[in-house]
Amino acid sequence: MEYSAGRDAQELEWIRDAQRGNRDAFGALVERHQRRVFAVIFRVTGDRDQVEDLSQEVFLKAYRAVRSYNQSASFGTWLSRIAVNHCYDYLRSRRSTRNRVESFDGSPEDLESPAKSFPASGPDPERAALLRDMVSKLLARATEDDRVVVALKELNGMSVEEIAEILELKVGTVKVRLHRARKRMLEDFRKMQGGGAHAV
Amino acid sequence: MRCNEVHELIVAGSLTALAQEHLDACPQCQSFARDEESLRAGFELLAKNEVPEPSWGFAARVLRGLDEAPARMFEPLEIIGRRAVLAAGALAMTVMMALALALSSSGPPREGRQGAFSLTRGESAETVEILLAGGVDENEEINLMPVSVNGGDSR
Numbered sequence: 001m002e003y004s005a006g007r008d009a010q011e012l013e014w015i016r017d018a019q020r021g022n023r024d025a026f027g028a029l030v031e032r033h034q035r036r037v038f039a040v041i042f043r044v045t046g047d048r049d050q051v052e053d054l055s056q057e058v059f060l061k062a063y064r065a066v067r068s069y070n071q072s073a074s075f076g077t078w079l080s081r082i083a084v085n086h087c088y089d090y091l092r093s094r095r096s097t098r099n100r101v102e103s104f105d106g107s108p109e110d111l112e113s114p115a116k117s118f119p120a121s122g123p124d125p126e127r128a129a130l131l132r133d134m135v136s137k138l139l140a141r142a143t144e145d146d147r148v149v150v151a152l153k154e155l156n157g158m159s160v161e162e163i164a165e166i167l168e169l170k171v172g173t174v175k176v177r178l179h180r181a182r183k184r185m186l187e188d189f190r191k192m193q194g195g196g197a198h199a200v
Numbered sequence: 201m202r203c204n205e206v207h208e209l210i211v212a213g214s215l216t217a218l219a220q221e222h223l224d225a226c227p228q229c230q231s232f233a234r235d236e237e238s239l240r241a242g243f244e245l246l247a248k249n250e251v252p253e254p255s256w257g258f259a260a261r262v263l264r265g266l267d268e269a270p271a272r273m274f275e276p277l278e279i280i281g282r283r284a285v286l287a288a289g290a291l292a293m294t295v296m297m298a299l300a301l302a303l304s305s306s307g308p309p310r311e312g313r314q315g316a317f318s319l320t321r322g323e324s325a326e327t328v329e330i331l332l333a334g335g336v337d338e339n340e341e342i343n344l345m346p347v348s349v350n351g352g353d354s355r
Contacts, residue, residue: 023263030259039251051252059262128245135242154243182239183211189239190232 015075018066026066029075030059036076037083043156044087044148046136047094054090058083073165080166084148091144134192138185146181153178203229210236 011032017025034055041054062082069078139147152158152166164174201222206229209219223229 023266026266027259027263030262034254034258035251038254042251048252052255052258055254056258056262056265060265063262063266131238131242132245132249135239135246138239138242139246150243155247157247179212183208186211186232186236186239189242190235193235 011075012071015066015069015071018063019069026063033076033079034059037079039156040080040083040152041087043151044084045090045094046139046151047090050090054086055083058086061086077162077165081168084152084166087148088144091147095144134189138188138192141188142181142185145177146184149174149177150181150185203232207232 014025014028037055037058042051152163160174164171201218206219206222209215210233
């Protein structure tokens with residue numbers, strides 16, 4: 001995210017004040033970055049009902065850690081990193097409390113979705129809703145690592161470079177992870193269709 | 201070119217001329233490509249879901265939460281502290297009991313005192329104090345069972 005010089009200077013001042021314990025300055029930082037944190041959490045968890053609570057927890061963590069912020073990344077990236085780590089914790093705890101979401105094995109009513117005939121953005125809203133639901137379930141079935149990287153890229157529209165900075169990985173590593181995650185999800189997607197054309 | 205290689209290129213979204221040639225002639229790879237297209241379309245549809253907006257006063261609630269945060273941060277320490285106190289208490293009780301037993305068995309025999317009570321771990325400190333003080337009538341029955349919630353025996 002690019003800031004103007006004035007915006008940068010103002011934010012730096014808030015950060016320094018927050019590091020000295022000034023809560024109002026931290027409040028200004030919350031106001032500025034809340035939408036970004038909401039977006040990361042919503043895209044990664046897909047849990048609309050939990051977004052606000054999780055975001056609040058992220059900002060509490062950020063406040064406790066704000067003294068350790070050393071400007072090696074932008075404040076927004078640093079916050080996104082905390083948010084993603086918090087999402088990891090949340091997804092793990094959610095997974096441990098319920099089975100690996102809706103298994104498509106042996107549930108044919110969930111399988112009646114001939115993706116081959118799905119139009120990319122066709123006029124059939126019913127089919128579009130079905131496809132959206134299937135992909136949502138695919139994400140829920142994916143591992144946390146796959147989910148995070150795909151959600152940040154495909155749903156939150158982040159660049160590979162931004163994701164690399166947030167996850168503290170090399171750009172090449174993110175590209176590989178993304179490719180593998182997409183491939184696994186595509187394989188899962190084809191299985192969900194009841195065999196479609198299995199990968200050769 | 202093999203199907204697997206073509207699949208990799210399809211997922212990467214970078215088909216070469218050679219891969220395109222294979223794709224044009226291979227129904228299985230065409231099916232794979234259609235599924236890949238559907239998956240991409242699904243991501244696009246999902247990305248259109250609007251991100252929830254922070255409710256009014258969200259930042260203020262975060263700041264209010266900061267006041268509660270220190271208490272929550274120290275909660276684990278408090279739990280550890282409480283456990284340490286309980287453990288120390290139990291240890292002290294055990295030592296006192298051991299001392300009491302050792303002293304009573306090593307001293308001059310006292311009629312009717314030895315073996316009058318058999319203490320087990322977990323008995324209340326109050327009971328131990330009473331026993332050590334020797335202020336209990338030997339004929340008096342001591343109820344070491346915990347009192348039930350409903351007031352115990354209704355007899």
